[in-house]
Amino acid sequence: MLNEEVHVNEVLKKYPSATREDLLDILHDIQESDPHHYLSDAALSDVAAHLGMDLADIKGTASFYSMFSFSPRGKHVIRICDSPPCQLLGATTILQKLIDVLGIAVGETTSDGLFTLETASCLGVCGVAPAMMIDQETYGNLTPTRIAEIIEQIRREDEAS
Amino acid sequence: MKLARSLVLIEIEEDSLLAGAKAVEQAFSAAIEEQGLAQEIRVAETGNLGIIGRGVVVVIYPEGTTYVGVTEADVPEIVSEHLLKGRPVKRLQACLAPCRDREKKGLGLTREQPRIVLKNCGIIDPESLEEAIAVGAYEAVERVLTEGISPAGVIDEVIQSGLRGRGGAGFPTGKKWSFTAPGEEKYLVCNADEGEPGTCKDRLILEGDPHRLIEGMLLAGYAIGAKKGYIYIRGEYTLPIGRMTRAIEQARANDLLGDHILGSDISFDIEIKKGAGAYVCGEETALIESIEGKRGYPRLKPPYPGQMGLRGKPTVVNNVETLANVAPIILNGADWFRSFGTKTCPGTKVYTILGHAANPGLIEVEMGTSLREIVYEYGGGIRNGKDFKAALIGGAAGAFVDEAGLDVAMDYDNLRDYSAVLGSGAILVLDEDASIVELLQGILHFFAHESCGQCATCRSGTDRLVDILSRFCSDAGTEKDLDLLLRVSKLMQEASFCPLGQSPVIPIESALRAFKQEFLDYKPVLTHS
Numbered sequence: 001m002l003n004e005e006v007h008v009n010e011v012l013k014k015y016p017s018a019t020r021e022d023l024l025d026i027l028h029d030i031q032e033s034d035p036h037h038y039l040s041d042a043a044l045s046d047v048a049a050h051l052g053m054d055l056a057d058i059k060g061t062a063s064f065y066s067m068f069s070f071s072p073r074g075k076h077v078i079r080i081c082d083s084p085p086c087q088l089l090g091a092t093t094i095l096q097k098l099i100d101v102l103g104i105a106v107g108e109t110t111s112d113g114l115f116t117l118e119t120a121s122c123l124g125v126c127g128v129a130p131a132m133m134i135d136q137e138t139y140g141n142l143t144p145t146r147i148a149e150i151i152e153q154i155r156r157e158d159e160a161s
Numbered sequence: 162m163k164l165a166r167s168l169v170l171i172e173i174e175e176d177s178l179l180a181g182a183k184a185v186e187q188a189f190s191a192a193i194e195e196q197g198l199a200q201e202i203r204v205a206e207t208g209n210l211g212i213i214g215r216g217v218v219v220v221i222y223p224e225g226t227t228y229v230g231v232t233e234a235d236v237p238e239i240v241s242e243h244l245l246k247g248r249p250v251k252r253l254q255a256c257l258a259p260c261r262d263r264e265k266k267g268l269g270l271t272r273e274q275p276r277i278v279l280k281n282c283g284i285i286d287p288e289s290l291e292e293a294i295a296v297g298a299y300e301a302v303e304r305v306l307t308e309g310i311s312p313a314g315v316i317d318e319v320i321q322s323g324l325r326g327r328g329g330a331g332f333p334t335g336k337k338w339s340f341t342a343p344g345e346e347k348y349l350v351c352n353a354d355e356g357e358p359g360t361c362k363d364r365l366i367l368e369g370d371p372h373r374l375i376e377g378m379l380l381a382g383y384a385i386g387a388k389k390g391y392i393y394i395r396g397e398y399t400l401p402i403g404r405m406t407r408a409i410e411q412a413r414a415n416d417l418l419g420d421h422i423l424g425s426d427i428s429f430d431i432e433i434k435k436g437a438g439a440y441v442c443g444e445e446t447a448l449i450e451s452i453e454g455k456r457g458y459p460r461l462k463p464p465y466p467g468q469m470g471l472r473g474k475p476t477v478v479n480n481v482e483t484l485a486n487v488a489p490i491i492l493n494g495a496d497w498f499r500s501f502g503t504k505t506c507p508g509t510k511v512y513t514i515l516g517h518a519a520n521p522g523l524i525e526v527e528m529g530t531s532l533r534e535i536v537y538e539y540g541g542g543i544r545n546g547k548d549f550k551a552a553l554i555g556g557a558a559g560a561f562v563d564e565a566g567l568d569v570a571m572d573y574d575n576l577r578d579y580s581a582v583l584g585s586g587a588i589l590v591l592d593e594d595a596s597i598v599e600l601l602q603g604i605l606h607f608f609a610h611e612s613c614g615q616c617a618t619c620r621s622g623t624d625r626l627v628d629i630l631s632r633f634c635s636d637a638g639t640e641k642d643l644d645l646l647l648r649v650s651k652l653m654q655e656a657s658f659c660p661l662g663q664s665p666v667i668p669i670e671s672a673l674r675a676f677k678q679e680f681l682d683y684k685p686v687l688t689h690s
């Protein structure tokens with residue numbers, strides 16, 4: 001928990017005279033620096049105190065936006081696009097392959113804490129449909145074979161580091 | 162900028178990075194160094210070139226030769242053959258279908274594919290202000306300053322040009338600016354939320370020519386009397402956010418943003434705001450709420466943002482592509498702009514060709530270009546030699562256009578006559594085997610997921626639509642259900658608070674108009690491509 005306080009404080013320090021208008025930026029920064037890529041209750045309380053806002057108000061606002069998560073996620077967050085252009089080119093098969101390879105359902109995290117699987121609306125990379133993002137990286141022109149390779153590669157890199 | 166004999170441009174965008182663009186770039190630098198050509202040949206990065214799914218793309222100037230699918234292993238050959246001996250490496254050369262096909266078919270190319278918006282994308286290094294200036298960036302601002310063109314003069318030029326908003330609705334841009342209420346404090350907001358499924362055109366501009374957007378915003382801000390501009394970019398656009406941030410810093414450092422721009426009494430600055438994943442935030446009033454740090458609920462209109470927008474002040478919201486048209490209009494004049502496109506919709510439009518097209522990609526063509534031309538000439542026809550069935554134009558809030566609509570000269574007005582919409586310019590091409598039923602189900606899911614929940618009509622209506630269409634997916638649907646589907650969506654059109662809930666009727670009505678029988682005959686099997 002102590003660790004968490006540190007990264008939240010680091011972020012809040014960057015916004016000394018913050019107002020409500022900085023809320024989304026602050027939440028993005030906190031979530032990105034959190035090892036579990038989420039907004040904990042403790043973090044949200046700190047933000048509320050910093051901005052002089054109600055915790056309920058902060059939660060209500062943050063929960064409107066699909067990029068924010070309120071429960072801990074894996075080290076890597078996979079967001080696969082399920083919008084029509086990607087669907088047309090086989091996104092459903094790709095999603096199924098991810099479910100099989102990772103052994104988890106959408107919204108879950110692998111038991112080793114490495115991956116969380118989520119679906120998302122159009123990611124704006126439709127030119128390479130079907131597409132997904134893992135953290136900040138985009139992966140396009142996906143095929144079931146490539147899914148297995150990509151996951152395998154990230155697993156290997158993680159073991160090595 | 163030091164003069165170089167040749168310029169090797171490596172496309173750096175998300176897909177090419179994945180295909181190893183960085184390694185290719187390093188290989189070029191190393192090979193050029195090795196050959197002792199470092200003084201003569203420059204290697205630079207460029208933004209998205211609009212060639213999609215072809216791996217690492219490299220363009221060599223002054224010839225303008227485009228290579229696709231380049232790997233590290235190909236680099237020595239390109240360096241020794243092309244750069245040293247001047248012989249292009251044929252096997253890697255891109256076949257740029259549109260021009261070729263036109264020549265082959267004897268259509269004759271009356272003029273080159275007009276590039277207004279994307280003119281510099283892929284030609285300059287988007288991280289270099291010098292290069293942007295070398296191809297004419299900020300010349301329009303200079304013209305305004307040296308010729309003393311007034312804000313009203315800028316607005317008038319834009320009105321005369323006939324420029325219409327490229328964000329979807331096609332509202333005349335100059336008029337929108339002229340309707341802005343007077344006031345001490347006003348704002349300009351650039352809408353870079355780009356959430357309409359199948360649209361990634363704004364990304365190309367943000368990534369490939371950020372100074373074009375800054376100049377457009379500067380001119381727009383001057384015209385309406387705003388000193389502050391915001392770019393609201395969707396949170397997923399990491400690379401575009403990085404490029405824009407850098408460009409804004411460069412502009413500030415060079416007196417092109419900030420107080421007293423180029424020594425004049427004009428002041429204008431730009432701040433980037435990051436979205437957080439909500440389709441509805443692309444709607445202008447929801448976007449304003451989001452900038453204010455609230456839930457992205459659309460506001461009741463009127464008052465329009467021009468009267469009461471950000472922080473209650475008069476605000477103009479314009480799309481990225483709209484603003485990218487402004488500098489060339491001010492520089493070259495309204496008549497020049499009107500020489501492109503149609504009478505009521507002058508200029509060009511950037512389209513994304515997706516789905517079952519043989520060559521998916523981004524193109525910029527004149528307004529009034531037909532769907533047939535876009536699909537068959539620019540898109541290379543249907544992949545795997547199949548037949549055309551339909552195209553979904555304008556994203557999820559768009560309409561299905563079947564063969565009968567192939568020859569409509571597409572612009573905002575002509576498509577409306579056909580009960581379709583141009584929208585954001587997404588063109589999803591469907592081959593003969595594509596299932597309209599499944600696609601529509603995907604669209605309805607999208608709306609149900611993205612409904613913001615503010616009004617009950619849309620919140621429960623979108624769920625209802627999914628339920629009704631699901632009956633067909635379990636083989637239980639009847640003609641009555643189709644009537645119900647249409648009725649509910651029409652009701653939503655009338656009673657929803659914002660345009661999101663008013664949209665599902667467009668794809669539904671157009672799907673049923675051309676493909677009703679397909680719904681009745683539908684046998685649920687999951688088809689994959």
Ligand SMILES: Cc1cc2nc3c(=O)[nH]c(=O)nc-3n(C[C@H](O)[C@H](O)[C@H](O)COP(=O)(O)O)c2cc1C
Nearest residue numbers: 326327328352354355356443444445479480483660
């Ligand atoms: C649900 C919804 C989503 C929208 N998404 C976008 C978007 O992503 N980008 C955009 O420029 N306009 C979008 N619009 C249109 C904007 O409300 C607005 O009309 C536009 O930004 C005005 O710019 P323009 O006049 O330059 O076209 C959306 C509208 C609705 C109703």
Ligand code: FES
Nearest residue numbers: 081086122123126
């Ligand atoms: S539709 Fe999947 S990224 Fe746009």
